[in-house]
Amino acid sequence: MSRPRAYLAGPEVFLADGAAIIAAKNDLALAYGFLPNGIAEDELNPAGLSPFEFGHRISLANEKAMRASDVIVANLTPFRGISADIGTAYELGFMCALGRAAYGYTNTVRPYFERLRDDYYHGAIARAADGATRGPDGMMVEDHGMVDNLMLDGGIETMGGILVRRQVEPARLWSDLAAFEDCLRAAAVRFGLAVRA
Template sequence: MSKVYLAGPEVFFANGNELIEQKKDIARHYGFTPVASVEEDDFPSGKFESGMFISTLNERLMKSADFIIANLTPFRGISADVGTVFELGFMCALGRPVFGYSNDPRDYDERAANDYYVGAIKPVDGLLRAPDGQMVEDHEMADNLMIDGGIIARGGQVIRPNAGARLANDDTSMFESCLAAARDYFAMRA
């Protein structure tokens, strides 16, 4: 049974542990063995030391996993959680299959225009530019091109709602679509 590393910002949510356990149950329903970062009791007590401990633990969990599903829903801003993105890059370099999803239907440039620069982006010489002259990526992708590109180049998918409002953090439908895509991916290669 393939082992899936569940990456995402859930660890920061108020109901994070419940949500992670729920996602693990769903992953098992799709035939996978889930692993995810955990809050354990035997962490070192120091702030810095516990950070290093969790980082090392997560890298070890990733190496033990066959593939990753990354929750790329924007977190505290217009892009995915950076911890999740680190893990996605890590698994790409290991050559493991990678899948991602976002509960937000919008492309990166739409979020930048509406949620960060608030309507002030304009096309200049074929590129989108903000008032400060900064360029805004416009590759019809969910997030930075390294994220979408890394996933798609490896035969994975970045799954999002077709349109409409951003789904709630505890809506697992995009996650389930990712699991279905992963199941198909492995079935085709079995």
């Protein structure tokens, strides 16, 4: 049997030490029996392209890689705000629509509700006249006990995956791969791969 292909989604490409983390994730995926299918953006040549065209070229390459992949493992750790990287969210939806296996992880155990209440609204939420909990801007503060927006948690649930939450030290928010490995281990069982001890 050929190795199942795993699309490793996440905002690592933006990190200062992103290349090393991506390499470590690729190595782990290989060790669990998957062929990692992330894109190395520097393989795409921007010469002669406008910034928009170059960005579109990356998008096309990523979509092609997703269509060729059997499973997505999405890093949903909050990125530049209270939610996951929005490009990763797009990719998770893309793979769920294709009916592919979907796994996710986040390196914080704080649910979306807490991040919204404390980090975004600084505690200033209250029950409104309509019975809903709302912020001072009138917006509803949803609490489904989920990691992030219900489409993300719900999509993974529908595709039979798991969404792993682990609390890591702040300095290791992006480099700690234990939760990522939890996903690989679960996906390896699903795909009938020999699982590491």
